[in-house]
Amino acid sequence: MFxxxxxxxxxxxxxxxxxxxxxxxxxxPLTGSxxxxxxxxxxxYATWExxxxxxxxxxxxxxDAEAASDKLPYMIIHRVHRRxxxxxxxxxxxxxxxxxxxxxxxxxxxxxxxxxxxTNDVHARLMDVTLNEHPHFCVKTLGWQGRDMTKYEVLxxxxxxxxxxxxxxxxxVLSFSSNFDPKLWHSPAD
Numbered sequence: 001m002f003x004x005x006x007x008x009x010x011x012x013x014x015x016x017x018x019x020x021x022x023x024x025x026x027x028x029p030l031t032g033s034x035x036x037x038x039x040x041x042x043x044x045y046a047t048w049e050x051x052x053x054x055x056x057x058x059x060x061x062x063x064d065a066e067a068a069s070d071k072l073p074y075m076i077i078h079r080v081h082r083r084x085x086x087x088x089x090x091x092x093x094x095x096x097x098x099x100x101x102x103x104x105x106x107x108x109x110x111x112x113x114x115x116x117x118x119t120n121d122v123h124a125r126l127m128d129v130t131l132n133e134h135p136h137f138c139v140k141t142l143g144w145q146g147r148d149m150t151k152y153e154v155l156x157x158x159x160x161x162x163x164x165x166x167x168x169x170x171x172x173v174l175s176f177s178s179n180f181d182p183k184l185w186h187s188p189a190d
Contacts, residue, residue: 024141024151028125029134036137038175040071041155045135048157057133057160060169073097076172078110078126086130088123088170097174100142129156130167139180152176 027035036042047068051058065072073096081087088110098105112123129136136156153175158167 023121024139026136026138028128028136029132030137030155036153036155036175037180038153038177040074040173041137041153041175044068044071044157044171044173045155048135051159054160054162055165057158057167060159060161063159063171071173074174074176076174078170078172080126080130080167080169082166086127086167088126088130091169100176125154125156126170129158129170133158133167150176151180153180 025035030045033042033045036045048058052062053059068075073094075092075094076090076097077092078088079091081089089107090110091107093103093105095105097103110119110123110126112120125136125138128134135158138154140152140154142150142152154172155174156170156172159169159171160166161168
């Protein structure tokens with residue numbers, strides 16, 4: 001079942017070259033939920049697909065935080081500021097993802113730079129989602145002393161709003177596990 005879907009979806013996606021040794025797989029645009037193994041990523045993608053849309057994007061105003069309350073600890077929300085180049089403001093970071101990732105939860109602008117490797121990585125994904133108005137999916141690993149300790153999926157989803165053209169917010173949801181099956185992230189030809 002997964003092999004046929006994987007083959008069809010791989011032809012439709014443009015896989016990105018992983019930016020670091022910690023990125024195991026990346027697909028942008030994400031064209032279906034066949035590769036999502038984490039409960040949070042799979043459920044949030046299904047909810048995102050069912051949202052009412054304006055200009056092809058789900059409406060941010062229709063996002064029901066109460067219905068997604070079980071996913072909020074694993075979510076990060078960035079507001080998109082339109083300038084000559086989009087700028088991103090972290091407006092929400094869930095408690096669990098903040099603890100696991102060692103993140104500061106205070107709202108702030110995302111500032112990429114030569115010494116901010118992780119920030120540059122996040123910024124590149126946010127730009128992809130914002131400029132191309134599509135979902136972005138990647139699988140990363142948290143390591144310690146050269147060993148993979150756990151793998152996690154990151155799903156970034158764009159949202160629009162009535163009266164605005166383009167993406168106004170990007171919601172990211174993370175799923176953590178040490179038992180993901182990497183065969184599901186690749187086509188049978190890999």
